[in-house]
Amino acid sequence: ATWIADVPPQWNGVLIVYSHGYVPGPDNPPRNSPNQPTADALLARGYALAGSSYSRPGWALATAPDDQIATLRAVRLLIGRPDRVTAFGTSMGGLVTGRLAQTAGEHFDGALATCGIMGGGVDLHNYQLDGLHAINQLLLGDAAVKLVRFTGIGEVTATLDRLKAAVRAAQAT
Numbered sequence: 001a002t003w004i005a006d007v008p009p010q011w012n013g014v015l016i017v018y019s020h021g022y023v024p025g026p027d028n029p030p031r032n033s034p035n036q037p038t039a040d041a042l043l044a045r046g047y048a049l050a051g052s053s054y055s056r057p058g059w060a061l062a063t064a065p066d067d068q069i070a071t072l073r074a075v076r077l078l079i080g081r082p083d084r085v086t087a088f089g090t091s092m093g094g095l096v097t098g099r100l101a102q103t104a105g106e107h108f109d110g111a112l113a114t115c116g117i118m119g120g121g122v123d124l125h126n127y128q129l130d131g132l133h134a135i136n137q138l139l140l141g142d143a144a145v146k147l148v149r150f151t152g153i154g155e156v157t158a159t160l161d162r163l164k165a166a167v168r169a170a171q172a173t
Contacts, residue, residue, distance in 0.1 A: 001067040004030040005050040005075045012046030013083030017072055021091025025057030034090050050075045064096040069104055087111040139166040
């Protein structure tokens with residue numbers, strides 16, 4: 001993984017290690033904040049920011065916590081030991097943050113998981129399937145589409161196209 005860090009001239013001694021959400025790829029840049037306005041606001045208040053790209057794009061939970069610890073170690077070599085380190089993550093990065101708090105708590109003084117899917121991937125996919133099922137039943141009724149056990153990307157695309165068309169049609173009424 002690659003990493004990025006920003007340290008403001010008037011650093012307050014706090015390092016925020018940001019864990020980003022799902023990135024399908026192929027691009028997989030390192031991120032140390034959810035967006036530039038957030039980075040600017042935190043840096044203006046004296047916070048240092050760091051974050052990695054993760055070793056691979058997509059559902060990177062197998063590597064992301066280790067990638068973030070490696071980022072923290074690399075940043076400490078350059079800036080010294082922060083007074084405090086906070087893990088902060090959004091979307092899938094919230095789950096990464098939760099894992100960091102559970103398994104690498106000795107490296108962090110606090111953790112903030114926003115939009116964290118703390119129940120894990122199975123719960124995430126189940127609630128997404130619940131939404132698709134509701135759209136399917138409420139908007140398509142007798143013309144219901146296949147929602148599980150796809151045999152290829154063509155079936156997935158056909159299902160998504162039908163569901164999106166149903167939602168667009170419903171929004172027009």
